[in-house]
Amino acid sequence: MLPQETIRQKRDGEELSAAAIGEFIAGMTAGTITEGQAAAFAMAVYFKGMSRAETVALTLAMRDSGDVLDWSDAGRPIVDKHSTGGVGDNVSLMLAPILAACGAAVPMISGRGLGHTGGTLDKLESIPGYQIRPDGRRLRDTVRNVGCAIIGPTGDLAPADRILYGIRDVTATVDSMPLICASILSKKLAAGLETLVLDVKFGSGAFMTSIAEAEELARILAGVANDAGVRTSALITDMNEPLADAAGNALEIANCIAFLKGEKKGTRLEAIVFALAGQMLMQSGIASGPTEAETMARTVLENGQAAETFARMVSALGGPADLLERSSAYLPEAAVILPVPASADGFLSACNAREVGLAVIELGGGRRKPSDAIDHSVGFSRLMPLETSVRVGDPIAFVHARTASDAEKACAALNASYRISADPPEDRPVVTGLV
Structure with a gap:
């Protein structure tokens, strides 16, 4: 035609x-x-x-525009997850090694930061030597020998998406649901997945601000992916505050290492990691039910297998073999580190997470345009969660900046993004639904 x-x-x-x-x-x-x-x-x-059938056809055509990875000899279920993006969302860094330690193969194709949200590839580039675009042989060897590899898309995977996205970006056609679905899923399907779990976020730090919007996107994405031949489900999760207690590239790698060492128990971050891990283990057939799935995930975290798997992945992809033991020797540190003092007595009751993400970009931790270089050392650490009781002057976070002037501006921006009230806010579940 x-x-x-x-x-x-x-x-x-x-x-x-x-x-x-x-x-x-x-x-x-x-x-x-x-x-x-x-x-x-x-x-x-x-x-x-587009109809659902058209969207499936578009997704498959874009998948088939380049290489489609074949893992038939992997001997493990091939699984992955995709997040629609948020602030302090470093879940992939812990989730992939947990799943690999439980017996899955995770060829995870990740992306860079988009708008106010952080990108997994930008975080990994904080690690000296880590190759986000290894050659095909190294990728296969890493997945086979370690169980997981978190990398960026190569020019051979779904090249049609790269072409069409560049056109959409300059023609004001990015916000089209069929084109969004095909863009996300064509790259995931080209990775040769058998099963996929989506983390669709809503709230002030997400692209979908309401639960209804997130549920609609989740239904469309999951429906198209299932029709395209990949078993897919989606969790709806809250992004009304930073997910981790860190926002910024090297700081989120340090947060990941602390998590793998068992230092982030009882957090919202832990809840989402285990919810996604459980869904993926059940969906892939590794676990028979939610109790077994959670037990498996917790066991490999607590006995150190997940941490060991992460360390082996980093080393296999060119990073230092002793990153977990000597992370401070490798991860860049900002010149200025200052506490962000609370402006009033009360409870941290609300947060504009999008503004926190934008503050990281203002510090130099993100891009205003694609050609911008990133300062991997800057951002926020020890972010206090909502519901925390504070008094004037108590640190609600620590800012990591290049200069004192940058730090002062970031302190003001972070304070402006939080609301302190006399009463604590209502408790909110971090996972609100499953599609």
Whole structure:
């Protein structure tokens, strides 16, 4: 079919066949379809939408635009998770080694920071020598020998997504649900997954601010992924405050190491890690039910197997072999570290987590434009959770900055992002639903 006919049909609200979608994506990848035609297609989809069948066809066509990894000889269930993004969300760093220690294979394709949210790849680049884009042989060897590898997408995995996303970014067509689904899922499916769990967040630090929006996105993503042949479910989780007690790249790596050493018990972070681990272990058939799944995950954390797996992954991908023992010798440290004093007596009752993420970017821990370099040392540590009782001057966090001036601005921004009230807030569950 001529590309202009495909564009016309979608412009007029007609349903496209899987063959027409496949031809269009193949032509876009090969360069026989122009950027103008691809932009027109994206705009037509933006205004007219796509049926579930069309979205599945688009996802599969984008998956098949490059290599699709084959793990048939791995001897383990192939699992992964995807988060829709948040502040202090370093779950992947702990979750992958926990799952690997329980017997799963986790080829985790991760991304960089987007907007106010942090990126797993940016965090991993805090580790000297860590290769976020290893060659194919090293990736396979790491997954086979260690059980997990957290890396970035290569040019050979779903290249159509890279092309189409670049066009969407400059044509105001990013916010299209079918295009969002195909973008997220094509890369995950190209990694050769058997099962996938989604962490769909809502709240002040998430892209979806309400539970209803998060549930809608979760239903669409899970439905399309299941129809595309990957067993998928989604947890709905709260992002109305930073998830970890750290926000910033090297600081979140340090937080991960502390978690793997058993130092973050009873936190919201622990609750989400175990909820995701349990769902993934059951969905992959490694565990038969929630009690067994949680017991397995807790056991490998408490006996040190998860920490050992993380250390082996870091070493296999080029990082230092003794990172867990000597993290302070490797992770960059900011020149200025200051407490952020509470501005009033009372309870930390609310937080604008998005503003916390933006404050990290202002410190230099994120990008204003793609070419910006990141300062991996800056951010916030020891962030107090909501419901904490404080008095004037008590530290609610510590800021890590390049200069005293930067630190002062960040202190003011962090204080402005929290509300202190006379009464404690209502307790909120961190996991609110399963799709």
